[in-house]
Amino acid sequence: MLRTTTTARRAAAAATAASALVVALTVAPLAATLPAGATPLNDATASKTTVDTSRAIVQLTMAPLATAAKTKPAKGKKIDFNNSTTKAYRALLSKARNDYKAWLRTNVPGASVTGEFDIALNAVAVKLNGASLKQISATSMVAQAQYEGVYYPTAASIADPDLALINATAGWGTNGAAGAGRNVKVAIVDSGIDQTHPCFSDAGYPGQTQLGDKKYTNNKVIVARVFNMKLNQNGFDAQGVGDHGTHVAGTVACNYQTPVTVDGVAVPYKMSGVAPAALLGNYNVFPGDVESARSEDILNALEAAYADGMDVANMSLGGDAHGIQDLLTIAVDNLDRANMVVAVSAGNEGPGPFTLGSPGSAERALTAGASAVPHFVGATLTVATAAQPFLVAAGDFPTVAADLGAPLGVVTGTTNGFSDACAALPAGSLTGKIAVVSRGACTFTTKVRSAQNAGAVAVIVVNNVAGDPTAMAADGTTPEPTIPAYMVGGSYGAALLALDGKAATIGAQLGYQLTSNANVMAGFSSQGPVDVSLRAKPDVVAPGVNVLSSIPMADCEDATGCFAFFSGTSMASPHLAGSAAVVRGQHPTWSAEQVRSAIVNTATQGVLKDYKTATVTNDVLVVGAGLENLDAAVDAPAVLGPVSAAFGGIPAGSGQARSTTMTITNTTGSSKTFALSVSDQPAGVTYAVSASSVTLAAGASATFTVTATAAKAAPAGFKQGFLRVKVGGTEVAHAVLLTVTK
Structure with missing residues (x-):
């Protein structure tokens, strides 16, 4: 799992019904589409259902309200x-x-309609009861029918390292936190929000119209609705039982300067959401112990959010992609056209191309990849003859109550020299030892259980990617391991291999650790291009590893607040949603596309690092346009539409040329001349712009053409370039260009 929680949460969860819920942060696995040699790093690769063949969404031929000529x-x-x-x-x-x-009643009497939509899609949801898609779409009234997809719920004080990475506080402007997203409404389509958490206290907020189940609303969380096909039989309501939604909501809009304690450790800064003054809506599609949602649930939630006046929606969830006619991605695109920004997680099925899922694959989704925040709560591992202690991260598993001394028991194997401990280890081989094994291939619970069964008194898991360790999540299977377990950074692997058998001590004292390992890409972060259209995704990267945020108060015994470190592109997406709220708050007349462009096309390049080597990468299939920079976004002097350009697949050696149009808008209050050029010309494909510059009055727009020409000898592969927009020699925007020669 990529999810991490706190020791206090484990104790509380064991006594509540919520303990059964293990919310997935990943999109439904796409293992079948992974290229050879690309192994997911999410530590839980068991297959999940991606399509519900018992239900369908039927799109009718008339355009919905969002796109119809009379109502758009x-x-x-x-x-x-x-x-x-x-x-x-x-x-x-x-x-x-x-x-x-x-x-339908006349021709397919066994099928029944269970839901209707008219904002993002003109469609109905149908329970098939044995009928086929062909049967329910055998009329000219139907444009298309699809089985329902199944989706999973994919920091003396120091500065908040999370917000610092994206220049958030600088982007708040002259009104600071009090104006950051003020009066902007953000829908959290997730597992609910615990409105009793200090992050969501409504003290100081003016009275608001509250909608839905008002047991779970206040003047900060102003809507609470539930959407789930099991609702009637299970009696679920909108309560934020699962921790995923509350964590996501905290990243978007936790109140400014909220004190934080994790596992009894006081974090030396007070956290804030990216848009701390924003209002939130709880659109719960994973209520109670429900771990998946169908397309119908999500469409209902999105349309309700739009009708309720939400300006931005966050969906930290995902499922299998269904090509260019994926109805949920069409809905996302239409809502963007109707002026609601929809931020979506890219998914956790990386590394490797073509691992990005739906609805992050939507052209107009604001799709987030994940990078690291350089902090965690952990202990020290001291080993005889080692020059200094190793920092180890705590997580769901027990930690030592008192300093624990024992010899190291390195279990060797093929993962950077270590065994992954996914299979049973020889009985008695680790008796009385602190086992050292590798991350990867199976869940952390499996590894710790294997070591415990072999006699280990504790486990150290060596990370298999660059950067800091992450707090390990238990998978909920029984028997649960009872020995302490921690993770250590992968850079210490070679040293630990050489220390086998040495006397070691795990310290009982937990502490907050701030490191220098910022901006390392998550190995699990899903990569583009999108299937069929071959568009570059993710659009942009935001913090998604070791993100500290709120979880429900029932998960902790600390009445002052409950917090945990989570990892996943689920954690990156709410950074973008919060940023969209800040940008919209400062530019209320901008369209959703312009808000997205400001965030994507001003991203910082040259700072994100490869998950294996920790060297800088600008691979657009991994990092999109770069690391988001909120300060640059709110001051964007130009916005582009679309935010990137895709030229599809061109047969290698064909010599074909393809063109697309883009629009540039001057968002400043005075006339500007924008220079247009292409950089990073790839081998085999040449990009050209129809105009070298455009001069625009304040608020004016112009279109131009970008052409990709493939050489007749062009080798097959991904051909990326960048459109550069400059004013007076200073770059003010850039956009990804992508062609696939095949």
Whole structure:
């Protein structure tokens, strides 16, 4: 698992029904599409269901409100539901759905409609009851039908290292935290929000109209709704039982300067969300102990969020992608056109190309890859003859109550010299020893259990990627290991191999550790390109490893607040959602596309590091446009549409040329001349821009053409370049260009 929690949470969870919920941060595994040699690093690669063949979404032919000519909102505006034209067209859509339902009752009587949509999609959800997709779509009223996808819920005070990485506080502007996202509404489509957490106290917030189940709302968390097909039989409500949604919500909008304690360790700074003044909506699609949601649940949640007036939505979830006609990605695109920004996690199925899932694959999704925050809570491992102690991270497993001394028992194997301990170890081989094994190939629980069964008194897991250790999550299987377990950074692996048998001591004292290992890409972060369209994704990278945020108060005994370190692209996406709230708050007339562009096209390049070597990488399939920079985003003098350009697949050696148009808008208050050029020309493909510069009045826009020409001798592969936009020699924006020769 990529999820990490606290020792205090383990004790509380054991006594509650919530203990059964292990929320997945990954998208549904795409192991079948991984290229040879690309092994997921998420430590839990068991297959999950990605499609529910018992249910379908049926898209009808009439356009939804978001895109219909009569009802689509003007640029930068939202749908006016009170307009007579909108009401009339909505009635037509309702009639069309009623006509289809009547047809279905006559022609496929076993099937039944379970939901209806008209904002992002003109569609119905159908329980098939044995019917086929062909049967339910055998009418001219239907544009297409798809099985429902199944989706999983993919820091004296120092400065908050998380916010510092993305220049968040600088981006808050002259009003500081009090204005950061103020009056902007962010929907959290997840496992709920614990509104009783100090991060979401409404003290000082003006009165708000509260919607949904008001047991779980206040003047900060202003909506609480639940969406799940099991609702009627299980009686779930909107309560934030699972810790995933509360963690995500804290990253978006935890109140400014909230004190933090983890496992009894006082963190030496007070945390804030990226948009601490924003308002939140709880759209719970993983209620109670439910671990998956269907397309219908998510569509319902998104449409409700839009109708409730949400400006931004965050979806730290994902599932299998279904190509260019994936209905959930179409819905995301349409909501963006209707002026709601939708931030989505890329998924945790990396490394390797084509591992990005839905709905992060949507062209207009603001899709997040994950990089490291350089901190954790842990202890020290002292070994005889070693020059200095090793820092080890604590997590879900027990920690030592008093200093524990024992010889090291290195278990050798093929993963950087260590065994992954996924299979049973020889009985008695680790009796009385502190076992040292490698991360990878199976869950942490499996490794710790294997070592314990072989007699180990404690376990040290060596990370198999660059950067800091992460706090390990238990997988919930029984019997649960009872011995202490920690992780150590992979850079210490060689030293530990040489210390086999040496006397060692694990210290009982936990402490907050701030390191220099910032901006290392997560090995698990899913990579593009998107299938079919071959568009570059993720769009941009944000912190997603060792992210410290809130979890439900029931998970801890500390009444002052409950916090934990989590890892996953689920943790990166809310950074983008919070950033979108800040940008929208400062630029309320910008369209959703312009907000996305400001965040994507001003990202910082040349700082993100490869997960294996820790050397800088600008591979757009891994890092997109770079590491988000909120300060640059809010001051963006130009925005682009689309935010990147994809030229699809060109047969290698064909010599073909393909073109696409882009729009640039001057967002400043005065006339500007923008120089346009292409850098990083790849071997075999040449990119060209139709104009070397454009001069635009304040607020004006212009279109230009970018052309990709493949050489007749072009080798197969991914061909990336960058469109550069400069004013007076200073770069103000850049956009990814991608062609695949094959």
